[in-house]
Amino acid sequence: MFAPDRIAPRKAVILPGDFVLLKNCPHVHIARQSTIPILHLIVKYWNKRRLQRIRERTQRRQQAVAVQYAESELRKHTYTRGDTEKNIGLMLDALGLAARRELLRRLQREGAMSLSKLGQPFHMKLPRLHKQILILERSGLVTTHKRGRVRICVYNRAALEELAAWLISRRR
Structure with missing residues (x-):
């Protein structure tokens, strides 16, 4: 309700369910909406540890949102079975570099192999x-x-067949 770094109004509106500390009184549970002079009111929301927990909770939520966004962006640029239009773009981009085409050709000829063995001739x-x-x-x-x-790297024949089928369908 109130933050210590803000200027408080002269009177505070207390909502039902709020716990407040009145000067010279124990915790009081407010059953109905009322207006109490600020001079006699210390609200529990001023607790430094509670404010710190709220800040940390907000930071954790922001981090979770950032992670979800990064994962969704990665999914946009990752092969997905059945999403032919996206896959074709990814495959054509990957085959755009001669070195990658050579790596793929070597995997086709010689089968599965380790990353270091695959890169030796290059x-x-x-x-x-x-x-x-x-x-x-x-x-x-x-x-x-x-x-x-x-x-270990393994050639995926089905993906290239998907590309070939798409190219044949576009030729007509």
Whole structure:
């Protein structure tokens, strides 16, 4: 109701259910709406710990909203079975770089392999290779899983077939 950093009015409206401290009185439960002079009123809302909890609760809510927003943005840029229009855009973006096409071609020819083994002929450092594989994975062309400390990459044939079917349907 009142915050210590605000200028309080001369009289406070107390709503039913509020607990207040009156000067020289114990806690009083207000049963009906009334007006009490501020000089005799100390409202429980001035409790510093309570105000801190309210601030922390607000910060936690804001953080939760930010996390939800980030997750929804990531979903917009991730392969989703059945959402062909979005998937086609992601796949064409992923296939736009020659290095990613070569990585995909190698996975098609030689089958599943570790990330470091996949990148050996290309002389790519692991962070750059991982970034390229993440783009291929988000587009659905590659799936990865970890076995211990090793990340295994697997070619996803169904995604490329989806792209081929879409291209054939557009040709007519």
